[in-house]
Amino acid sequence: MAVIPPSPPLAPSHRPITPASEGDYRANRLFRHMAPDEIEALAPRIEHLHYGKGELIVQRLDESGGIHLLLKGALLANQYARSGREVGYRRIPAGSYFGEISAIDGLPRSANIVALEDVRLARLPQPLIRTLFERSPHFMRAILEDLASLTRSLTDRLFELNAVSVACRVDIELLRMATSAGGDGQQATIHPCPTHAELAVLVGSQREVVTRELNRLASLKIISQTGRTLRILNLPALADEIERIGGEA
Structure with a gap:
């Protein structure tokens, strides 16, 4: 695979922090099938972010793209009914990621993502995601495996709620x-x-x-x-x- 050339730095959507103080993005499960040189080539294009407990990271129906890797902390994917009732979809632990669905279909975000504690994230911007979709079958393999796993998990949860x-x-x-x-x-x-x-x-x-x-x-x-x-x-x-x-x- 050709090495992905670095692009001009993008302005982070929230408070940037020094990458050296972050966890290692290379350990995220999204990269589990990729070769070390492929992963290293991503570094210049990854944005490092920090959010405090209770902060909204992504809002449902946002049109921002990209995939966020959770390096430290825990997140909740949720949605609110018009009545104000909160519905939780899943708890996202460190080492996981979110945003792949919107990254694939280009549609607005399907859920809110809220920080349950202080969190650190690394964001892969949408242009980088498109490049990986086209050039990295190992990246796509991880995405497809995890989408299958998520579908099974949500099916189980739907059954549990009703049965x-x-x-x-x-x-x-x-x-x-x-x-x-x-x-x-x-x-x-x-x-x-x-x-x-x-x-x-x-x-x-x-x-x-x-x-x-x-x-x-x-x-x-x-x-x-x-x-x-x-x-x-x-x-x-x-x-x-x-x-x-x-x-x-």
Whole structure:
């Protein structure tokens, strides 16, 4: 593959920070199939950004293009109904990315992206994305694999919203986050864990219902929480509990 020539620097959409203080964009899963020299060639055209907790990074129906790589922190993809009700689509952890759908079809953004804590991002501008679409089959392979995974995940969530109880949805979401956090198959640590209100948005419920279920799991010695750290003490027991109350682990 020909090395992508650098383009003139673009003005960042939000507060720029020094790339040296950033996490390594090269470790993002979007580049997992690309050769090191391909990834290195992107550096002059990547913008580094910082947002504080609660800030809106992308607004639904925005026409800004490009793909954002999350280097540090956590994000929430959401949307608000006219009634004001917040609907959460997914929590985006460090090492992931967003914006690929608009980058592919050129249409406005399909959801809001909000910082759940202080975050650092790297942005691939739309002209660079178009070049990668045309010249890098390894980049396209990662995009296609992740779109397939996202479709499966959203299908699962749609089923859960219509077929299982709120308590079961909470348990399933905890298992998802534990799997993403890694561990030894028996225990996992989620840090920073979402607030009860944030978790309620993700499972389509109210904070009080989520609190009750977390307290129940704590009483069973399946989880424990200290501050923003949530520990899954017994992953097999959590999976068994999901099966017991009507879901699929």
